[in-house]
Amino acid sequence: MSEAYICRGARTPIGRFGGVLSSVRPDDLLASTIRAATEHSGKLELSDIDDVIIGCANQAGEDNRNIARMALLISGLPPDVPAITINRLCGSGLNAIGMAASSIRSGEAEIILAGGVESMSRAPLVLPKPETAFSRKAEIFDTTIGWRFINPIIKNKAILKSTYEEGCLSVPNQFAEIDRPEKCDVEYLDYNGEKKILNAEGLLATCIQHEMDHLEGILFIDYLSKLKKSMIIKKLSKIKSPRIVV
16 A cells, blocks of 8 residues: 655635635635645646545535635646545545545555635625525525524434534534623633733633633634634643633
8 A cells, every 4th residue: 555645735824704815715715725835846747636635614605616626727737637625514624635645545546636725704695595486585694604504304303403513613603502701811821832811701701611611721713813803822721721710
């Protein structure tokens, strides 16, 4: 069995929700990343790429209809290079890389470009078609985060519903059902290893408390950065029980 190696990588900066990258389409973001990853390919002919595998969780707007293929064409890769988009929600990009590695190790491919793309800022509002003629019922769904077009079978079964709601995509809904502190102080280590204290209020405090309860001290606040401006805490103090003052 062959071994799989990551030979080159590229990425865009991480922006805030509604931030500097919000004016850029996700297929353009991905296309620019593909170009950056392949522009110094040396002796590699771009036509030698066996496949492009990209993970994308939303796929409700400009990232619909196989964004991997669309971005490939925009980037200038040869049109005879195939591409596939996969969806395992938050693990989509990682899963894409895993699939690429498996294909290479099994001998199905030699060179695969794999990664992920997402733009929550550009996720659209969607309006379902009416189910009957002359219907006066209209709903609108925000595809930025969470579940939409819920199947009644799952919606009406408490066990299935609770299983899904434990996922990160429905955390905001879960907050409304749990009594959480309005304020909290959290002691953590910043990127430089310096100990600091975050004074959190409102939804940010709620999110922190939720993460503390369920993730044993590991805190990820990415899309919540707009609630605390530019502050994004990636990891709490390595202390098993970080100090929380309510």
